[in-house]
Amino acid sequence: MQTDFLVIGSGIAGLTYALKTAQECPAKTVTVLTKTQSDETNTKYAQGGIAGVMDFNNDSFLKHVEDTLIAGDGLCNKNIVEIVVKEGVDRIQEIIDWGAQFDKDPEGDYKLGKEGGHSESRILHHKDVTGMEMERALLAAIAKQKNIHLISHCFVLDIITQHHLGYLITKSTPDIECYGVYVLNLSNNKIEKIAAKITLLATGGNGQVYRSTTNPAIATGDGVAMVYRAKGRIENMEFIQFHPTALYEPGVRGQSFLITEAVRGDGGILRNAAGEAFMERYDTRKDLAPRDIVARAIDNEMKVAGTENVFLDCRHFSKEKFTEHFPNIYDKCLSIGIDITKHLIPVAPAAHYSCGGIKTDEWGRTSIKNLYAAGECASTGLHGANRLASNSLLEAMVFAHRAHRDAIQQINEVAYKNDLPDWRADGTSSPKEMILITQSLKELKLLMSDYVGIVRNNERLLRAMKRLDLLYDETEELYKKTIVSPQLCELRNMITVAYLIVKSAGFRHESRGLHFNTDFPGKSTMTQQIVL
Numbered sequence: 001m002q003t004d005f006l007v008i009g010s011g012i013a014g015l016t017y018a019l020k021t022a023q024e025c026p027a028k029t030v031t032v033l034t035k036t037q038s039d040e041t042n043t044k045y046a047q048g049g050i051a052g053v054m055d056f057n058n059d060s061f062l063k064h065v066e067d068t069l070i071a072g073d074g075l076c077n078k079n080i081v082e083i084v085v086k087e088g089v090d091r092i093q094e095i096i097d098w099g100a101q102f103d104k105d106p107e108g109d110y111k112l113g114k115e116g117g118h119s120e121s122r123i124l125h126h127k128d129v130t131g132m133e134m135e136r137a138l139l140a141a142i143a144k145q146k147n148i149h150l151i152s153h154c155f156v157l158d159i160i161t162q163h164h165l166g167y168l169i170t171k172s173t174p175d176i177e178c179y180g181v182y183v184l185n186l187s188n189n190k191i192e193k194i195a196a197k198i199t200l201l202a203t204g205g206n207g208q209v210y211r212s213t214t215n216p217a218i219a220t221g222d223g224v225a226m227v228y229r230a231k232g233r234i235e236n237m238e239f240i241q242f243h244p245t246a247l248y249e250p251g252v253r254g255q256s257f258l259i260t261e262a263v264r265g266d267g268g269i270l271r272n273a274a275g276e277a278f279m280e281r282y283d284t285r286k287d288l289a290p291r292d293i294v295a296r297a298i299d300n301e302m303k304v305a306g307t308e309n310v311f312l313d314c315r316h317f318s319k320e321k322f323t324e325h326f327p328n329i330y331d332k333c334l335s336i337g338i339d340i341t342k343h344l345i346p347v348a349p350a351a352h353y354s355c356g357g358i359k360t361d362e363w364g365r366t367s368i369k370n371l372y373a374a375g376e377c378a379s380t381g382l383h384g385a386n387r388l389a390s391n392s393l394l395e396a397m398v399f400a401h402r403a404h405r406d407a408i409q410q411i412n413e414v415a416y417k418n419d420l421p422d423w424r425a426d427g428t429s430s431p432k433e434m435i436l437i438t439q440s441l442k443e444l445k446l447l448m449s450d451y452v453g454i455v456r457n458n459e460r461l462l463r464a465m466k467r468l469d470l471l472y473d474e475t476e477e478l479y480k481k482t483i484v485s486p487q488l489c490e491l492r493n494m495i496t497v498a499y500l501i502v503k504s505a506g507f508r509h510e511s512r513g514l515h516f517n518t519d520f521p522g523k524s525t526m527t528q529q530i531v532l
């Protein structure tokens with residue numbers, strides 16, 4: 001199969017890029033691949049909304065830039081922050097034009113929410129299911145576009161480079177090129193190759209590396225692992241954002257339900273096991289301090305009290321006010337016996353967002369030729385050491401647009417690479433026992449949660465690396481002799497991503513933003529990114 005533009009991922013980044021590119025180049029083919037159903041993405045679960053300067057009477061680009069820089073704790077690229085904040089407004093208008101609806105007040109003005117670290121109300125939202133609404137609008141627009149082929153249940157295994165043509169490729173090889181991808185087509189279980197002139201990775205986050213996460217099962221860091229295997233550049237992987245308030249449901253595995261920060265924006269109060277509103281002891285911004293501070297405060301309160309959760313108090317809300325903005329959260333809580341107007345909501349931090357990822361420049365270009373990245377899998381320089389709430393959907397749209405602008409200028413200069421070799425599966429057989437994969441996955445999640453979570457130290461990082469080494473060796477051995485499956489490939493990718501997180505965390509000899517190491521409690525003068 002051949003396609004001019006290949007897009008891996010059907011979240012906000014992949015779909016925005018595909019739609020714009022297909023509209024602008026009607027004679028070219030755009031193929032979008034996604035590993036499960038087309039809407040099963042981190043995007044679909046976004047609750048709070050998308051940040052953007054909409055009210056120029058009270059807000060300004062300068063304030064949004066400042067808030068982003070403060071949250072990023074000295075590691076943001078200011079040029080990129082300004083690009084995203086300023087261009088973001090046009091991108092928001094585009095998705096509105098494609099049909100996404102954001103809540104308005106009776107006067108017809110957008111209702112703007114507030115979240116941690118924002119000095120003004122600037123979060124556009126659709127109730128508490130903003131991501132679902134944006135994904136819906138994008139998929140509906142894509143369905144009308146004749147030159148886009150959206151193929152679900154296609155698991156991308158690796159990007160094809162000179163390595164697959166028999167050349168020795170190292171990190172210092174100049175001009176590594178991407179010629180397309182190998183995919184496991186889950187409808188016929190065959191491994192196929194797709195040649196592409198230009199490829200965009202929009203594979204999302206990696207929250208599944210941890211035991212407790214707000215991310216769905218698809219968030220296994222595949223794009224980052226593929227680029228690392230292909231000897232491309234990855235940066236800032238130590239900065240994993242833990243959302244302070246995932247619903248605490250003992251016994252629930254996999255994805256934790258999120259209680260959006262917008263609930264605290266509207267007046268929700270965090271309380272510890274003794275009922276104390278503790279955030280004022282940690283930060284003058286109290287419950288609306290940036291996420292790293294709130295998550296660490298909760299972690300500390302839980303450790304001091306020996307509990308597995310704290311509480312979010314919404315009992316002072318009227319049912320009408322709460323359900324107007326948060327109907328989904330209200331229903332979810334009620335379904336497990338929590339009436340938010342009478343009961344406290346048990347919450348605990350959960351892995352939520354990867355600030356680092358595939359290193360890109362200001363046009364979304366990776367270190368590999370003809371390969372772009374956008375969305376959560378990319379590291380653009382916007383977030384630095386900690387992402388400001390609701391900046392992620394904005395960043396994804398801005399960089400999908402920028403990658404699209406650059407790609408359509410390059411496309412006529414790029415030719416298909418002929419004679420790409422078939423995937424080699426010699427010497428492999430069906431897996432004998434799935435337990436070899438599922439047990440390793442459990443061990444991985446456990447070690448990352450216990451040793452590489454909100455609070456780290458040198459000994460824990462060392463232990464994590466030793467255990468990862470063993471998991472890596474065992475999994476590579478299994479991979480060489482087993483017919484590939486999504487489960488095995490995801491495990492392999494997650495081990496790579498975990499390695500990158502631990503390695504980067506080990507290199508950062510300070511505590512900054514989301515990376516807190518008790519052996520280096522202060523900030524150093526180290527203001528560079530860690531690139532692997």
Ligand code: FAD
Nearest residue numbers: 009010011013041042043048049156204375376390392393
């Ligand atoms: P995703 O939307 O995650 O899409 C990834 C795509 O890649 C999927 O289609 C997947 O199938 C595909 N894929 C991955 N690997 C492969 C492979 N090997 N082969 C084929 N396909 C593959 N951000 C905000 O700004 N505001 C919010 O309010 C907000 N709320 C959030 C709430 C929750 C619960 C979560 C989890 C995140 C939230 N975020 C929020 C973060 C934001 O939603 C994500 O960062 C963003 O949606 C990521 O979009 P994306 O396009 O990069 O990736």
Ligand code: SIN
Nearest residue numbers: 047048260261389390
């Ligand atoms: C939330 O709604 O609290 C999540 C917002 C985000 O991750 O930006």
